[in-house]
Amino acid sequence: MAAVAQVRGVTVSFGTHRVLDGVDLDLHAGEVLALVGPNGTGKSTLLAVVAGDLTPESGSVTVHGRPLGDWRLQALARERAVLTQEQRISFPFPVRDVVEMGRAPWRGRPEEDLDDLEVAAAMQTTEVEHLAGRAFGSLSGGEKGRASFARVLAQQTGILMLDEPTAALDIGHQETLLATARQRALAGAAVLVVLHDLTLAAAHADRMVLLEEGRVAASGSPREVLDAAVLTRVYRHPVEVVAHPRTGDPIVLADRTDAARPVDVLTQEDPC
Amino acid sequence: MLAVGLVVALLVSAGSGQLPIPADEVLGSVLHRLGLDWLPMPAHPRGDDTLWTVRFPRVAMAALVGAALAVAGALMQGVFGNPLAEPSIVGVSSGAAVAAATVIVFGLTFAGDWTVAVAAFVGGLTTTLLVYALARSGGRTEVVTLVLTGIAVNAVAGALLALLMFLGDTQAREQIVFWQLGSLNGSRWPYVAVVAPFAVAGIVLALASARSLDLLALGERPARHLGVHVERLRIGLIVVVALLTAAAVSFCGIVAFVGLVVPHLVRMVTGPGHRLVLPACLLAGSLVLVVADLAARTLVAYSDLPLGMLTSLVGGPFFFWLLWRTRRTSGGWS
Numbered sequence: 001m002a003a004v005a006q007v008r009g010v011t012v013s014f015g016t017h018r019v020l021d022g023v024d025l026d027l028h029a030g031e032v033l034a035l036v037g038p039n040g041t042g043k044s045t046l047l048a049v050v051a052g053d054l055t056p057e058s059g060s061v062t063v064h065g066r067p068l069g070d071w072r073l074q075a076l077a078r079e080r081a082v083l084t085q086e087q088r089i090s091f092p093f094p095v096r097d098v099v100e101m102g103r104a105p106w107r108g109r110p111e112e113d114l115d116d117l118e119v120a121a122a123m124q125t126t127e128v129e130h131l132a133g134r135a136f137g138s139l140s141g142g143e144k145g146r147a148s149f150a151r152v153l154a155q156q157t158g159i160l161m162l163d164e165p166t167a168a169l170d171i172g173h174q175e176t177l178l179a180t181a182r183q184r185a186l187a188g189a190a191v192l193v194v195l196h197d198l199t200l201a202a203a204h205a206d207r208m209v210l211l212e213e214g215r216v217a218a219s220g221s222p223r224e225v226l227d228a229a230v231l232t233r234v235y236r237h238p239v240e241v242v243a244h245p246r247t248g249d250p251i252v253l254a255d256r257t258d259a260a261r262p263v264d265v266l267t268q269e270d271p272c
Numbered sequence: 273m274l275a276v277g278l279v280v281a282l283l284v285s286a287g288s289g290q291l292p293i294p295a296d297e298v299l300g301s302v303l304h305r306l307g308l309d310w311l312p313m314p315a316h317p318r319g320d321d322t323l324w325t326v327r328f329p330r331v332a333m334a335a336l337v338g339a340a341l342a343v344a345g346a347l348m349q350g351v352f353g354n355p356l357a358e359p360s361i362v363g364v365s366s367g368a369a370v371a372a373a374t375v376i377v378f379g380l381t382f383a384g385d386w387t388v389a390v391a392a393f394v395g396g397l398t399t400t401l402l403v404y405a406l407a408r409s410g411g412r413t414e415v416v417t418l419v420l421t422g423i424a425v426n427a428v429a430g431a432l433l434a435l436l437m438f439l440g441d442t443q444a445r446e447q448i449v450f451w452q453l454g455s456l457n458g459s460r461w462p463y464v465a466v467v468a469p470f471a472v473a474g475i476v477l478a479l480a481s482a483r484s485l486d487l488l489a490l491g492e493r494p495a496r497h498l499g500v501h502v503e504r505l506r507i508g509l510i511v512v513v514a515l516l517t518a519a520a521v522s523f524c525g526i527v528a529f530v531g532l533v534v535p536h537l538v539r540m541v542t543g544p545g546h547r548l549v550l551p552a553c554l555l556a557g558s559l560v561l562v563v564a565d566l567a568a569r570t571l572v573a574y575s576d577l578p579l580g581m582l583t584s585l586v587g588g589p590f591f592f593w594l595l596w597r598t599r600r601t602s603g604g605w606s
Contacts, residue, residue, distance in 0.1 A: 048493075051493075051497060052496070053493050053496065073496065073499045073500065073501055074499035075499075076499070077497060077498050077499035078499075080497075081497065082493070082494070082497040084491075084493055084494060084497075087490075087494075088490075088491055089489050089490060089491075090353030090354065090355075090488075090489045090491075091353075091355070091489050091539070091544035092543075092544055093486070093489060093543075093544050093545070094543075097486075097544075097545065098490070101486065101487055101490060101498060102498070104483065104487055104498045104499060104500075105498055105499045107483070155498070
């Protein structure tokens, strides 16, 4: 199966700090790929590189086999949609207008006729219809997240990139959001999602990539990647992986028993 | 409604002055020139002449300058995603003032009667481009860097202006001061003909980028993800702002606060969408300046108050009221 987005040997530094170090990544149509790892290991940076916001020092990124630099932004915007970690707005646009902005790349094309339908459908899926007239800036963090996700869905692209989309959401909306992403994948889309909750990632992702200090530490199915020993090393904290009593899905837990805390792990923790 | 208000203001303003002419006679004069004999011609023997050589160019200039300044202000706020931005941030006004003062102090006349205007226009435009070039690094411009660079350049321009006033004689000083106060006195058709193409071109370009400005409200990255060439849009619109402002400022000096207050007022009525805000600013800006100029000419008999002083005098307290109201009602700007 050909990858819709392909990352090869990508390296990015901020000043002297190397954030990504020779990362490879393949994103396929029809899959949900979860990007996990501790804070500051380059997950969001990698997403920004694939989205075309950051040009890596070395390495290449292609979308549908074409290097990112060769894409016209408008055309690229019809192929991939991005949900950034923070959502802000400079003027008090109502939520409906914000969701409609997701249709901008389709202006002047036949798909433009579907604008109202897509906007309505996206708002229904994300349960933000009752917020349609409210100013985006006045919403709570979770509501902003859902309204922005609606905008991303309305963009109707074959590639979805979501940076911690569940961060401000309650457990119900977390599940709905990831289930929606999964439905898009079943319909043929490729979904790249940065997640912190490993159990959540395991439940919804087809494949996982675990980053450790700018390098890929492990990749494969959730059961392959979620290895207690590897996670304990990468997260510098004792981690247990247990199987769900009914489904057998991996559940990741911080090991809170004192006996499980080896001294060397504690001393390795970041002093600041 | 704005359009109707503007037409009424234009007619009343054109009819007011040392030689009063009723609005129906003003309209009659205009229609007559268009070949329609519907309404009465001005009754006064010099009425028609006064209208066409003095009043109409001045009123037309007021409308043009008002539209240019208000649209420039709305663009600036959209480009920076900040409701406090105004054209002077990137140094248009101060650059124009320095160039105009230089010409006045050294008595330069390389372009005859037009010298001050040409210098002001070039000064405003080059200062803006200088600010932009200084703020740019690695092909990107951060808004905060741009604003801080603007502050630095504005400070230097202020110092240069002070130096020029120190160097100049009493007459030059007086001329500089009055230039900075702003006035539409002495507007003639040729001036209108020069400002009009810049204003029209700038406004057309502004209207064409309304949708992209809406997307830019989401932030740079999301706007890019939706297909907007953020950097290209930004430099393009800053040049448009500089053109609009420099064209407005070059013939009538500095008219403050129109670019800041009018877009705010308009947004309260139309909402934040630029497809509505920009055309509404065009009309509202014209209306405000035509009325302000009418007041400048008629408040004190036989004298022409400085227009820029008047707009600041009214605009300042009004802006404060806006701030106070916004803080009280919604707790912030977004």
